[in-house]
Amino acid sequence: MTDGTDGPAARTTAQRRRTGRWLAGGAVVALATVLGLTLALRSGAAPACAAPIRPQTAALLAPPAASTVHKGKATFYDSTGMGGNCSYPAAPEDRLYVALGPDEYAAGAACGGYLDVTGPKGKVRVLISDQCPECGPGHLDLSREAFARIADPVRGVVDVSYRLVVDPPLAGPLTFRIKEGASQWWFAVLVARHGNPLRAVEVRQGSSGGWRAAGRESYNYWLIDSGAGPGPYQIRVTDTRGHRVTATGIRMAPGQVQRSTVRMYGGTSGGSTTAPTPTASPTVPASPTARPKPSTSASARPSPSPSALVPVDAPGATVPTTPPATGEAAVFAAAPPGCG
Known part of the structure; x- marks a missing residue:
């Protein structure tokens, strides 16, 4: 990939073992000096592993x-x-x-x-x-x-x-996608069309029983390690502005996008809602749990262009105030073999 400019000639960056990436002369030095960052990508089709989050940061x-x-x-x-x-x-x-x-x-x-x-x-x-x-x-x-x-x-x-x-116009009702490999014993769901960033996702089997909080993974799926039962499910979603809605009838159908009848805000055609209460932007918890590997859609992304990258000087169980530790298509890519 070129840097998108017609300016000084670009040169291939040997440190990044991926074709199509270009950085202008001296950019690698500037990037390493200013950011102190070394990006190591694996060759081949498999995505690179994300670096673990240090608890202190x-x-x-x-x-x-x-x-x-x-x-x-x-x-x-x-x-x-x-x-x-x-x-x-x-x-x-x-x-x-x-x-x-x-x-x-x-x-x-x-x-x-x-x-x-x-x-x-x-x-x-x-x-x-x-x-x-x-x-x-x-x-x-x-x-x-x-x-x-x-x-x-x-x-x-x-x-x-x-x-x-805040509260951007919505493209439609919420959509849900159960991840490949999910079952009644391991649950992971991707929520889309919510407008504001999400604060919490909770799941319960059928229409009775207690709500179970899902933990957000860095690749944007919400996970319950021990599963949530065979379904169908009610899924309650809360965003960072305090909007909360409940979608019903979500099936255990891995790999399929399921369109609900409830919007995150601005009126619904089904489901249930509660009034919004503004809340602070979420922070990432200090002790993320072990997490499954992201799908191929979460693979390493191309480097930004150009290369002079000098940085400049957020009726159920209680919803947590921070996330727990840790476009649409009918079929998403399956999860790749694990990173080490």
């Missing part, structure tokens, strides 16, 4: 706050058809999306939210769908199409401001 990770206008830099990249680390099957139809650095990606807590990004030419709204391992705080790696809305792509990197969108 995990609590510092959080999505961008909705109450704050953030200042930073923007670059752009192409997702080559993948939906990114948030496990969506593909980029959104309008191809307006963004990858965040590890601090703001927050181990998946930012997935599914939207940012309004303002640059030299104007403003664009983008879906948070991916992680940029090389990006520091304040560095947004936009899709090529999104970058073109706010700046001339020939510039490659521009100053921007951005804010997390």
